[in-house]
Amino acid sequence: MSVRRVVITGASSGIGRALVDTYCNLGWDVLPIVRDKNGDAELAAVRRTYVVADHTKLNELHDRVAWIGQEKLDVFFGVAGDFGRRAFRFSDFDVDAWLETLKINLLAPAVIARALLPGLRLGRPGRCIFVSTGNASIGKNTRGEMLGYRTSKSALNQLVRTMAIELENEELIVTAVDPGWVRTKMGGASAPTSPEWAAYRLYRFSEGLRKEHSGRFLSVEHHDIPY
Numbered sequence: 001m002s003v004r005r006v007v008i009t010g011a012s013s014g015i016g017r018a019l020v021d022t023y024c025n026l027g028w029d030v031l032p033i034v035r036d037k038n039g040d041a042e043l044a045a046v047r048r049t050y051v052v053a054d055h056t057k058l059n060e061l062h063d064r065v066a067w068i069g070q071e072k073l074d075v076f077f078g079v080a081g082d083f084g085r086r087a088f089r090f091s092d093f094d095v096d097a098w099l100e101t102l103k104i105n106l107l108a109p110a111v112i113a114r115a116l117l118p119g120l121r122l123g124r125p126g127r128c129i130f131v132s133t134g135n136a137s138i139g140k141n142t143r144g145e146m147l148g149y150r151t152s153k154s155a156l157n158q159l160v161r162t163m164a165i166e167l168e169n170e171e172l173i174v175t176a177v178d179p180g181w182v183r184t185k186m187g188g189a190s191a192p193t194s195p196e197w198a199a200y201r202l203y204r205f206s207e208g209l210r211k212e213h214s215g216r217f218l219s220v221e222h223h224d225i226p227y
């Protein structure tokens, strides 16, 4: 069997970085995508090849990643994310900060995934997995706040649904997954789950995906989360 290939964004820290280690340890061909060249020192030690693609520079993204999609790609993990600290409450959001969060959490993953489609089509099935969050659930939102984060991730879930319907006759699986609460820069020190365990659960999640999961917003155990 040929070596399997995975692309991971947000690869410089947290869940993305732990996913890189997990897949490298399992012998996969791993292509990390990072924001810039500063966060990569450790990464360069484990992976010589990585791609620099700042998610806010939407006009550059396609050209930076399209070459990756020229070969078979088994999995794309869209992990990079922004919490939108300056777009936290409706009463005092900063519109530029909100726009930046939308770029990072919604538009950039869409642009990258579309650029990678030719390779994912050869994955048979290619798995296109976007890391969402329980905070994206409109039905479960009883507290408000996290305006930029919630709206961008809810829209990401809608992207998943729309992509999956458009691509339903192809050998592709498109899902949104909530990784749970994880100890990272974003999740904070109190979170119960280590990045390593979260990454292993996401790997298992990916391996357990079937066509019937496509278009759904799921927990790492493949349970539906209410939109």
Ligand SMILES: NC(=O)c1ccc[n+]([C@@H]2O[C@H](COP(=O)([O-])OP(=O)(O)OC[C@H]3O[C@@H](n4cnc5c(N)ncnc54)[C@H](OP(=O)(O)O)[C@@H]3O)[C@@H](O)[C@H]2O)c1
Residues within 6 Å of the ligand: 009, 010, 011, 012, 013, 014, 015, 016, 034, 035, 036, 039, 053, 054, 055, 056, 078, 079, 080, 081, 082, 104, 131, 132, 133, 134, 178, 179, 180, 181, 182, 183, 184, 185, 186, 187, 188, 191
């Ligand atoms: N931790 C949790 O409890 C939790 C729960 C639910 C969902 N999530 C989701 O999990 C994903 C990973 O988050 P994390 O917890 O691992 O936090 P993290 O360590 O803060 O990781 C966020 C990643 O996104 C990258 N990123 C941010 N802005 C970017 C940009 N403009 N261009 C390219 N990359 C950019 C960061 O790169 P730099 O290293 O350069 O900053 C970093 O690698 C996010 O999508 C988040 O919404 C996390």
